[in-house]
Amino acid sequence: MITKPSYIKGDYKKSSFFSGQSRLVCGCSGLGGVWSPVEESVAVEAMMYALERGVRVFDTAPSYNMSQTYLGKALRQWKGEKPFISTKVGRLKAEKADDCIVDYTAESMRRSVQESLDILGVDKIDLLFLHEPHLVPVEKMDEIMACLQSFKKEGIVGMLGIGGNPIDRFYPHMIKDNFDVLSGFLKMDACNLSGFEKDIPQIRKENIAYYAASALHMGLLGRRLDTYNEDRPNNEWITNMDVDIAMKTSEIAKKHNIPLSRLALRYLFSMEEADRVVVGPHTKAQLADLIDAWDEGVLSEDIFNEITENIITSRKAVIA
Numbered sequence: 001m002i003t004k005p006s007y008i009k010g011d012y013k014k015s016s017f018f019s020g021q022s023r024l025v026c027g028c029s030g031l032g033g034v035w036s037p038v039e040e041s042v043a044v045e046a047m048m049y050a051l052e053r054g055v056r057v058f059d060t061a062p063s064y065n066m067s068q069t070y071l072g073k074a075l076r077q078w079k080g081e082k083p084f085i086s087t088k089v090g091r092l093k094a095e096k097a098d099d100c101i102v103d104y105t106a107e108s109m110r111r112s113v114q115e116s117l118d119i120l121g122v123d124k125i126d127l128l129f130l131h132e133p134h135l136v137p138v139e140k141m142d143e144i145m146a147c148l149q150s151f152k153k154e155g156i157v158g159m160l161g162i163g164g165n166p167i168d169r170f171y172p173h174m175i176k177d178n179f180d181v182l183s184g185f186l187k188m189d190a191c192n193l194s195g196f197e198k199d200i201p202q203i204r205k206e207n208i209a210y211y212a213a214s215a216l217h218m219g220l221l222g223r224r225l226d227t228y229n230e231d232r233p234n235n236e237w238i239t240n241m242d243v244d245i246a247m248k249t250s251e252i253a254k255k256h257n258i259p260l261s262r263l264a265l266r267y268l269f270s271m272e273e274a275d276r277v278v279v280g281p282h283t284k285a286q287l288a289d290l291i292d293a294w295d296e297g298v299l300s301e302d303i304f305n306e307i308t309e310n311i312i313t314s315r316k317a318v319i320a
Contacts, residue, residue, distance in 0.1 A: 025057040046281070062089075085127075128159070176208060190249045216279070221260055229247060261293075
């Protein structure tokens with residue numbers, strides 16, 4: 001059983017699970033304006049910049065405000081290689097991240113998928129995530145899976161995934177017969193490896209890939225470190241333990257003269273179990289920094305192990 005991260009071997013830019021396609025995913029929630037307003041021209045320019053610099057995988061969702069619309073406009077302008085696109089189903093369109101309305105009926109999901117195809121301007125969604133697994137009515141999973149599988153049979157969806165962190169009642173349904181990918185967040189990064197407690201062992205057994213989202217842990221592993229240290233949220237997303245470990249990770253970054261956000265990104269790029277790494281920039285400048293970090297590549301194995309041991313040791317000390 002895999003209980004801690006493995007240092008990646010071979011070409012860090014290519015995912016063996018995804019047939020040698022890129023491991024880097026541009027998450028489009030921030031550019032869609034779900035956290036704060038973003039002008040269409042700014043978002044489309046940033047997405048075009050990503051394409052021009054070689055980003056070939058994008059993740060969006062109806063609930064990410066204008067994300068699908070902006071990405072669709074960028075894709076219509078782009079004349080190069082068609083990128084790999086994932087979107088989601090189950091959670092409905094919303095302007096803000098806190099607006100959460102779900103509908104997992106077959107009628108609603110079919111309408112949502114058709115709208116996504118039209119808005120994105122594509123004839124096939126490469127990967128469709130069932131959004132917010134903690135809200136899915138598992139007593140209706142047979143009906144839900146029948147609907148999702150019908151999209152694959154019709155050729156309008158390539159792969160199926162789980163978009164979010166599963167809870168106990170969902171785990172029995174997280175099997176290869178149902179899903180190809182799990183997109184988890186805040187459970188595999190440079191301050192939290194809790195995904196290795198249950199998620200990674202199960203999906204490795206099932207041959208399900210992992211999208212590691214929120215690589216900077218909602219900014220904790222970057223520009224918001226001091227803010228969160230002074231005014232600690234201590235909620236389900238950012239716990240006191242997360243902040244304590246992030247502070248220690250920051251010391252490692254300083255010791256090796258690497259900016260914290262750059263260290264955190266490269267830590268995930270160095271991790272074998274992260275089949276793909278999803279990073280959601282809010283601006284073109286953040287996107288440029290992300291791609292620069294991507295091009296810098298993996299950390300040394302010694303630094304990778306130092307970060308890993310810091311996380312594991314710190315969590316054990318608190319739990320003990």
